[in-house]
Amino acid sequence: MMAGFDVEKIRKKFPILLRQVGGKGLIYLDNTATSQTPVSVVDEIDYLYENTKANVHRGVHTLSQEATDRQEHTRRRVQGWINARSFEEIIFTRGTTEAINLVASSFGDRFKDGDEIILTVMEHHANIVPWQLLQRHKNIKLRVVDINDRGELDLEQYRSLFTPHTVLASFTHISNVLGTVNPVKEMTEIAHSHGVPVLIDGAQASPHLRPDVQDIGCDFYVFSSHKMYGPTGVGVLYGRKELLESMPPYQGGGEMIKHVSFEHTTFADLPFKFEAGTPDFIGIAAFAKAIDFIEETGIDNIRLHEEELLHYTTEKLLEIPGIKIYGTAPDKAAVISFNIGEAHNYDVGFLLDKMGVAVRTGHHCAQPLMERLGVPGTVRASFAAYNTFDEADRFIEALKRVAPMLM
Numbered sequence: 001m002m003a004g005f006d007v008e009k010i011r012k013k014f015p016i017l018l019r020q021v022g023g024k025g026l027i028y029l030d031n032t033a034t035s036q037t038p039v040s041v042v043d044e045i046d047y048l049y050e051n052t053k054a055n056v057h058r059g060v061h062t063l064s065q066e067a068t069d070r071q072e073h074t075r076r077r078v079q080g081w082i083n084a085r086s087f088e089e090i091i092f093t094r095g096t097t098e099a100i101n102l103v104a105s106s107f108g109d110r111f112k113d114g115d116e117i118i119l120t121v122m123e124h125h126a127n128i129v130p131w132q133l134l135q136r137h138k139n140i141k142l143r144v145v146d147i148n149d150r151g152e153l154d155l156e157q158y159r160s161l162f163t164p165h166t167v168l169a170s171f172t173h174i175s176n177v178l179g180t181v182n183p184v185k186e187m188t189e190i191a192h193s194h195g196v197p198v199l200i201d202g203a204q205a206s207p208h209l210r211p212d213v214q215d216i217g218c219d220f221y222v223f224s225s226h227k228m229y230g231p232t233g234v235g236v237l238y239g240r241k242e243l244l245e246s247m248p249p250y251q252g253g254g255e256m257i258k259h260v261s262f263e264h265t266t267f268a269d270l271p272f273k274f275e276a277g278t279p280d281f282i283g284i285a286a287f288a289k290a291i292d293f294i295e296e297t298g299i300d301n302i303r304l305h306e307e308e309l310l311h312y313t314t315e316k317l318l319e320i321p322g323i324k325i326y327g328t329a330p331d332k333a334a335v336i337s338f339n340i341g342e343a344h345n346y347d348v349g350f351l352l353d354k355m356g357v358a359v360r361t362g363h364h365c366a367q368p369l370m371e372r373l374g375v376p377g378t379v380r381a382s383f384a385a386y387n388t389f390d391e392a393d394r395f396i397e398a399l400k401r402v403a404p405m406l407m
Ligand code: PLP
Pocket: 032, 033, 094, 095, 096, 097, 098, 124, 126, 127, 172, 174, 175, 176, 201, 203, 204, 224
């Protein structure tokens, strides 16, 4: 157990962890899907609804200015957190999915028939389907990087996929199924050596590490607040300013214009050009408190604690007869996907729930990866800052009771 990391103190900040499920204390191991939210974030949302609810960027009145200030405070907080050069490079979206759709639609506007996009077999559907939607109008090819037996990307194949037609490489920083941490800086350098821009799906990385977009050198980086202990309905698109400036708006409406007439409309400057309509300004404002929580706890402390839980739980899991773990890369986040013998993942998850253990089951929005692994789905347990070794033990005990029932 890590010295100086007071998990009980952290748990007190998350009242939901006191819940009972199936008459037992909840063990929440579905953090990859969404993490829980500390009181500081919930209190902030309450406070904002009770005291400063007014639409942003529109009013001269006090409430509107306060609401605007808080939203813009979060933008600067995110800018600092990921080390973007300018606040203009931070676009608020509804989440990772919307951020990728924005890039696909707006940056993808320039793609032509015959252009190629490099993806990987471990992508979440959010980084597959938006590119396929482009194929309705343009004959664009998707070229896919495979994995090895440990669940690491085949970098040689990645290098070989670049052609003069490649217009984008888009890949996940951390796999939501395998936990693999991809060498995103190296992959970005390889793409740039071919003059190809890079989008990184940081949905699973942002809860576990601090992405430095300048150090990585990527052109786009996207993530969701709700996986980072923050509110739902808020996400971030980081984009390099020159690229964002060269892209057409994604949606039209209020907030994103300078002047509108029926003959001609001019668009607002960055970042507002990409933020049509009323944003979730209360969620955005409260997201700053989630970043505060991560910073106070220490992102490195969180990562180390989760790594210890990962190694501890993996070792215990391997004692269960018939267990198969998918994803064994040495550089791996605290996500464990597995199956036990022929037991259906859904049955395992259902029975675990009866014992108070919340895990994910199914294809995890990564059906091409499931096909590659040759399974319809897996059970997935994933850890966050507030999980404990005692919870890991109780999860394993529950699994040891469940396994024989299904074999
Ligand atoms: N990308 C990855 C790797 C994910 O794990 C997820 C969600 O699980 C997403 C994208 C989609 O995120 P959101 O649903 O917040 O848009």
